[in-house]
Amino acid sequence: MSVLLRNATIVSMNGRREIFADADLLVERGRIAAIGALSDAELPPGTEIVDLSGRIVLPGLVDAHVHTSQQLGRGIADDVDLLTWLRDRIWPFESHLTEDDQHLSTLALGVEMIRSGVTTFSEAGGQHVDAMGRAVIQLGLRAALCRSSMDTGEGLPAGWVQPTETVLGRQIDEHDRWHGAADGRIRHFFGLRTIFNCSDELILKTKEIADSRGTSIQMHVAEVPAENAYAQETRGASTIEHLARLGVMGPNLMGIHCVWLTPREVELFAEHRMPAVHCPSSNMRILGFAPIPDLVAAGVPVGIGTDSPPCCNRSDMIDEIYLAALIHKGHRADPLVLPAERVLEMATVSGARAMRWDDEIGSLEVGKAADLIVIDPRDIGVLPVHDLVSTLVYAMHSRAVTDSMVAGRWIMRGRRVLGIDEDALLGEIAARSALIAKRAGITLPERSPVVRVR
Amino acid sequence: MSVLLRNATIVSMNGRREIFADADLLVERGRIAAIGALSDAELPPGTEIVDLSGRIVLPGLVDAHVHTSQQLGRGIADDVDLLTWLRDRIWPFESHLTEDDQHLSTLALGVEMIRSGVTTFSEAGGQHVDAMGRAVIQLGLRAALCRSSMDTGEGLPAGWVQPTETVLGRQIDEHDRWHGAADGRIRHFFGLRTIFNCSDELILKTKEIADSRGTSIQMHVAEVPAENAYAQETRGASTIEHLARLGVMGPNLMGIHCVWLTPREVELFAEHRMPAVHCPSSNMRILGFAPIPDLVAAGVPVGIGTDSPPCCNRSDMIDEIYLAALIHKGHRADPLVLPAERVLEMATVSGARAMRWDDEIGSLEVGKAADLIVIDPRDIGVLPVHDLVSTLVYAMHSRAVTDSMVAGRWIMRGRRVLGIDEDALLGEIAARSALIAKRAGITLPERSPVVRVR
Structure with missing residues (x-):
């Protein structure tokens, strides 16, 4: 399956630290096949086209x-x-x-x-x-x-x-x-x-x-x-x-x-x-x-x-x-x-x-694995963007990450983590963690008096 | 207007640092009128009742x-x-x-x-x-x-x-x-x-x-x-x-x-x-x-x-x-x-x-202004909650804040800031901030080469 990310700001983290403005990134068979301006005619049949105008793409x-x-x-x-x-x-x-x-x-x-x-x-x-x-x-x-x-x-x-x-x-x-x-x-x-x-x-x-x-x-x-x-x-x-x-x-x-x-x-x-x-x-x-x-x-x-x-x-x-x-x-x-x-x-x-994995990941370059994230800077905690790289480092929160792909496969879309029922997971976390602490005999000192009114 | 916040965990920050479990907080005329277990019969007519089961209420x-x-x-x-x-x-x-x-x-x-x-x-x-x-x-x-x-x-x-x-x-x-x-x-x-x-x-x-x-x-x-x-x-x-x-x-x-x-x-x-x-x-x-x-x-x-x-x-x-x-x-x-x-x-x-304003704000106590926030701990970045106060300090992000009230009036509900069109505001921030920087003659050194592909 191929995916084209279109019109994005691509922070490549390549050797020249290039940022590609208003660029496209083509993913084929789990890898980055091209970065540049790609017309529809150049795409493999059935390519999923994702418009990322105003978005930023970073290596995962x-x-x-x-x-x-x-x-x-x-x-x-x-x-x-x-x-x-x-x-x-x-x-x-x-x-x-x-x-x-x-x-x-x-x-x-x-x-x-x-x-x-x-x-x-x-x-x-x-x-x-x-x-x-x-x-x-x-x-x-x-x-x-x-x-x-x-x-x-x-x-x-x-x-x-x-x-x-x-x-x-x-x-x-x-x-x-x-x-x-x-x-x-x-x-x-x-x-x-x-x-x-x-x-x-x-x-x-x-x-x-x-x-x-x-x-x-x-x-x-x-x-x-x-x-x-x-x-x-x-x-x-x-x-x-x-x-x-x-x-x-x-x-x-x-x-x-x-x-x-x-x-x-x-x-x-x-x-x-x-x-x-x-x-x-x-x-x-x-x-x-x-x-x-x-x-x-x-x-x-x-x-x-x-x-x-x-x-x-x-x-x-x-x-x-x-x-x-x-x-x-x-x-x-x-x-x-x-x-x-x-x-x-x-x-x-x-x-x-x-991790000695930089031949495959860590930057967005043709031939590397398509491991990437999409960032939406249109957030009150991110804007304005005077200096893109410093904004990503000093201002951005994780809530600005909207999509994530590993080896060409989406693992999060529109802030929804795929492959799991997150709501059910939250319930399990709350229930199970208390049981483990109990089993382990861990009791914490009370920081504040708890007043029970019912 | 009165508002009843029902079944919340209330972190009062009062002098005894009490946490009220599964408690109600009544807001009347901009102030905290009561904290405890309140029945419907005790409420002023027309009270807005907000169920906060599983939520945490903190002073703003x-x-x-x-x-x-x-x-x-x-x-x-x-x-x-x-x-x-x-x-x-x-x-x-x-x-x-x-x-x-x-x-x-x-x-x-x-x-x-x-x-x-x-x-x-x-x-x-x-x-x-x-x-x-x-x-x-x-x-x-x-x-x-x-x-x-x-x-x-x-x-x-x-x-x-x-x-x-x-x-x-x-x-x-x-x-x-x-x-x-x-x-x-x-x-x-x-x-x-x-x-x-x-x-x-x-x-x-x-x-x-x-x-x-x-x-x-x-x-x-x-x-x-x-x-x-x-x-x-x-x-x-x-x-x-x-x-x-x-x-x-x-x-x-x-x-x-x-x-x-x-x-x-x-x-x-x-x-x-x-x-x-x-x-x-x-x-x-x-x-x-x-x-x-x-x-x-x-x-x-x-x-x-x-x-x-x-x-x-x-x-x-x-x-x-x-x-x-x-x-x-x-x-x-x-x-x-x-x-x-x-x-x-x-x-x-x-x-x-x-700020010498602690006679009115800073803790949730009867008689003080109803300035408070609601926190939803049901978030992958918050759970589990083994130690409530430390969770709020060390783990929570601002995205867990769902509602906010000042002087008894909601200023954010369900993560929507009232009183402003936030989307329009974001557009204005982006546009206006660039203009001010230009007017002020501020140009930043380029951290990374920008490659224009179109």
Whole structure:
């Protein structure tokens, strides 16, 4: 099936960062076949023609790190310290998810991602990978799946820590089942939770297997000063220095968060062409300011992730874009740091590069997959548009995203997410999340006295 | 006319911070007549009954500092340094506004405010106060109007700096015309732009006049280190120390921004019960981190403002709430700083107190004005609700606000802003803002090459 998007403003994010004014984009067999001015005569028979006058077309956004297993727990861990967050709230909640809960959780977050312009996401790692994959297929998204992988560590829920070979075996199994599934829309990445939870043996073997299978690995790195202190104590070096010494840094190891880095560690990212993922809101909530401007300046591919719903708590890429563009200016007292075009790159091409998927997605170019979103700027929160790119970054909300396409197939039309009954989903989210919290024994202190009048 | 809101979750923000579950709220003659469980028999004849099962009712939000004269210039000054921002973009733009442009600008920002839950705003000060007032009346909002007032300073647009007596005379004139207008929904505050632009004579006389008329004053204070340096050089003290020595600090002088304060200056705010207004996004863009947690801890009434559209750039109170709740945690590396309930207070009761309007607004209590908003949590970005107050602060977007009432009169119903043809307004915003930029001679550097294919 072919689709022609007609008369749009196309923000291509190609190498020259070209914006095509009043242009057409032809989609054939899931790919971008042409960008320019196309007459009806040039179109394949049966082409669906969509008039997008006054609309903006962008590459679909890449959420480069998101915990879809935590969506139903959004709100269970606000205004608490990191240990309470982790041990008393997130671990109990996540460990009480059934396969079915995970499916619902990924559907819920998937719909929220679609509404905020995301077409591709990188799962941070949960316990029920098959359930995630089913939800991705149902919604028509593009994604890399991942299991949360640990072979060491204390205080974790039962069953999370497994012998090294079991951790690897499970992932190989899932890799075989999911990598390349759904016509290549689904990939499988290997996971290394943190230096606290991964032995050197696991790190080395994971790297070897990922290399041999041509896939990527995700690892939370340099999240808190205590992590570097722990690495120093157990490995004699900070997390990043240790990974460098192990010889595992490289383009297929995604470093997540990267908050507490020294200038030398920023250089190590650049030298090894190791990608980094920035999660602005969760950094603000719990971690601190990552040296993102330095990583970007060093040429490191930096993507943006929404991270954990009970930490972000808006799982909204367009808000993360806004935050990424704001917080570093404040932190460095420099309004020129990370201009809008850099941040938009992070959310599109750089995120795709961080996932090593930029040969297919991240920009609108002939031959690439037709993963794109349509934006209607005719909104009181968007107009006027004096400076298109900065308007998209600083002013736009996700409500301006009207349509979304992945691999040439619409997954949202006119703000209606296809492939799911969203109203029924909302009812399920409300009901099921309360049950999981109850099962996990999580009770929250009351912030305000509740007065019952009936 | 009476209105009964039935079966709502009422987040009262009263002194005990009570939340009334499944409760009714009766509005009579513009005021809250009762909160509780009310039977039909208790209602005045002809009461409009609105079923709000599953909905949340909050006090209308208070935007305690907003430049409604800059809305049409949103996007003209992104990613530039402060001097370029001010001298090459904002001043030329704002000084080329006609009375009619100001009217349109306030209408535009007014609609955006209503959509983000604001029922009361404090105008930061522009040149066409009457035009602002007309827009406020049309939209049914509650507001304090203000003129941007300066009797000294260099490089400013022609006509902005006036002799001290002229500056005062104009404001007295506007005060007489607007203070108490629209059945008391409109007030008039005096303005003092900054220490750069106000002589001590103007500061002292303004305070005297405001005191005698029982109204407030707004002044941008401690915005940048250069301001304190300037005050030191010209007055021998920082801005705040100087205001203290002049004897003008007090409950009716609103200090806007308050970024570069010493601990002693925080104490001065507390000692003089002088309110502060926090503008998180514009702080991030250009100014830095204000010591808001310290001001709050010291008992200072701190409100939240969206500030300048070409700086925020989302004129959205719900995003400012989100930012206020996030950035200080990151800055102080302390996830317990400014918990959700504190931030919600800032946006409601504390903002009202900063405007000295808390006898009438800021909380839902019998006898107060019926200024309230209705929130529909049945949204993919809101659910689940494990912790109501934190959900409102960290997760909710403005799209969840469905209805808004000021002084007992609906100003938005079912997401439709009453009192204006919003679609026509959007067309006018797009057309008029481009014309003003052209007239002001503002041309922006091209961020991306634009390719014209037709």
